[in-house]
Amino acid sequence: MPRPVLHDYFRSSAAYRVRIALNLKGIDYTQHAVNLIRDGGEHLSDAYRAINPQARVPSLETADGDVLIQSPAILEWLEETHPTPPLLPAGTMARARIRAVAAIIACDIHPLNNLGVMGYLKGPLGCTQDAVNAWYAHWVYKGFSAIETLLRRAETSGPFAFGDLPTLADVYLVPQVFNARRFNVPLDAYPRIVAADAACADIPAFAKAHPSRQPDAV
Amino acid sequence: MPRPVLHDYFRSSAAYRVRIALNLKGIDYTQHAVNLIRDGGEHLSDAYRAINPQARVPSLETADGDVLIQSPAILEWLEETHPTPPLLPAGTMARARIRAVAAIIACDIHPLNNLGVMGYLKGPLGCTQDAVNAWYAHWVYKGFSAIETLLRRAETSGPFAFGDLPTLADVYLVPQVFNARRFNVPLDAYPRIVAADAACADIPAFAKAHPSRQPDAV
Numbered sequence: 001m002p003r004p005v006l007h008d009y010f011r012s013s014a015a016y017r018v019r020i021a022l023n024l025k026g027i028d029y030t031q032h033a034v035n036l037i038r039d040g041g042e043h044l045s046d047a048y049r050a051i052n053p054q055a056r057v058p059s060l061e062t063a064d065g066d067v068l069i070q071s072p073a074i075l076e077w078l079e080e081t082h083p084t085p086p087l088l089p090a091g092t093m094a095r096a097r098i099r100a101v102a103a104i105i106a107c108d109i110h111p112l113n114n115l116g117v118m119g120y121l122k123g124p125l126g127c128t129q130d131a132v133n134a135w136y137a138h139w140v141y142k143g144f145s146a147i148e149t150l151l152r153r154a155e156t157s158g159p160f161a162f163g164d165l166p167t168l169a170d171v172y173l174v175p176q177v178f179n180a181r182r183f184n185v186p187l188d189a190y191p192r193i194v195a196a197d198a199a200c201a202d203i204p205a206f207a208k209a210h211p212s213r214q215p216d217a218v
Numbered sequence: 219m220p221r222p223v224l225h226d227y228f229r230s231s232a233a234y235r236v237r238i239a240l241n242l243k244g245i246d247y248t249q250h251a252v253n254l255i256r257d258g259g260e261h262l263s264d265a266y267r268a269i270n271p272q273a274r275v276p277s278l279e280t281a282d283g284d285v286l287i288q289s290p291a292i293l294e295w296l297e298e299t300h301p302t303p304p305l306l307p308a309g310t311m312a313r314a315r316i317r318a319v320a321a322i323i324a325c326d327i328h329p330l331n332n333l334g335v336m337g338y339l340k341g342p343l344g345c346t347q348d349a350v351n352a353w354y355a356h357w358v359y360k361g362f363s364a365i366e367t368l369l370r371r372a373e374t375s376g377p378f379a380f381g382d383l384p385t386l387a388d389v390y391l392v393p394q395v396f397n398a399r400r401f402n403v404p405l406d407a408y409p410r411i412v413a414a415d416a417a418c419a420d421i422p423a424f425a426k427a428h429p430s431r432q433p434d435a436v
Contacts, residue, residue, distance in 0.1 A: 070318040092295055135338070
């Protein structure tokens with residue numbers, strides 16, 4: 001049986017999510033690094049666009065040769081096809097709460113702070129690096145404030161976002177916390193988020209997915 | 219049995235998605251309009267933040283009094299709790315393809331073009347209306363180009379995004395097409411998207427969810 005191939009980039013937050021999930025599910029995979037910086041971006045090549053017409057990472061080529069794109073879709077597919085261990089609990093309301101945290105990151109923080117957007121701010125809009133940094137921190141603050149409140153209201157014992165097992169919420173949180181730290185965004189106001197991130201760091205599936213441990217890390 | 223309450227705003231694209239899905243599922247609901255413009259925004263009130271700490275629409279209060287936030291999470295919850303008629307087919311790969319289209323809109327088009335972002339561009343970044351319009355169109359083009367290719371590659375007979383029944387892809391596409399037209403973004407390059415949107419317009423569940431037909435429309 002051929003192994004699935006993950007087209008990724010060590011620093012891509014969306015690829016990092018999928019690496020964590022693959023590791024948690026115990027799925028063996030091959031990595032194909034797509035360098036988003038070198039030569040103007042390997043993701044923009046015709047060869048990669050044939051795989052992913054959106055020209056983004058990650059893309060997951062399954063053992064059957066099908067191609068999946070968009071991390072939220074890939075993660076739901078992984079949960080459906082490899083249900084053990086689960087990233088979502090059985091109860092529909094608990095699943096909705098966890099997916100809401102994932103969506104705040106996937107929709108309202110990360111897309112505003114990715115490479116393409118920062119390039120548009122610095123290029124066509126002529127923003128200074130200070131203005132870009134303020135923009136970056138603004139969306140992290142807004143999203144993390146809401147998530148911190150949601151985690152507090154959930155009243156689980158922790159240490160993870162929603163209790164004593166990592167869920168899809170942690171899969172999204174850890175890469176976003178990594179990004180925030182990389183851009184020096186202070187996280188003191190979000191103790192529940194920081195605690196969940198720290199708990200995840202002790203789990204090999206999360207540690208192995210860290211950007212610094214990828215073959216293409218520089 | 220009390221009816222669920224949808225906290226929405228007629229022009230909110232995310233609320234529009236949920237209205238469509240509720241209508242398609244045949245779920246009767248009460249609307250509570252949250253005016254995002256008047257008095258600096260009713261969504262920012264303490265009363266609304268108690269319901270939704272992210273201070274965004276939509277929020278769905280279930281008949282049991284639970285509150286759901288974030289349209290992607292609400293839509294998955296609706297699919298799990300009211301599976302008929304389905305918004306996702308049975309096959310896991312088909313589901314992943316449909317969710318990928320939904321995610322391109324939910325993550326890579328809509329969040330860059332919502333009220334909060336446009337306010338930041340005009341306010342702190344001092345962008346002109348022309349610069350904001352160019353920004354708006356840029357993200358629609360990039361996302362719709364990828365979706366148009368994905369729909370062509372899927373090779374379904376139409377008329378909907380993925381065949382002869384509306385799916386979650388159409389639930390996301392229709393509000394995004396409405397937004398694009400509102401901002402005068404030309405859609406000639408996306409015939410499959412335009413055709414899916416036209417097919418949906420003939421379905422009462424979609425028509426009834428249109429912004430112009432909401433009680434708070436102005």
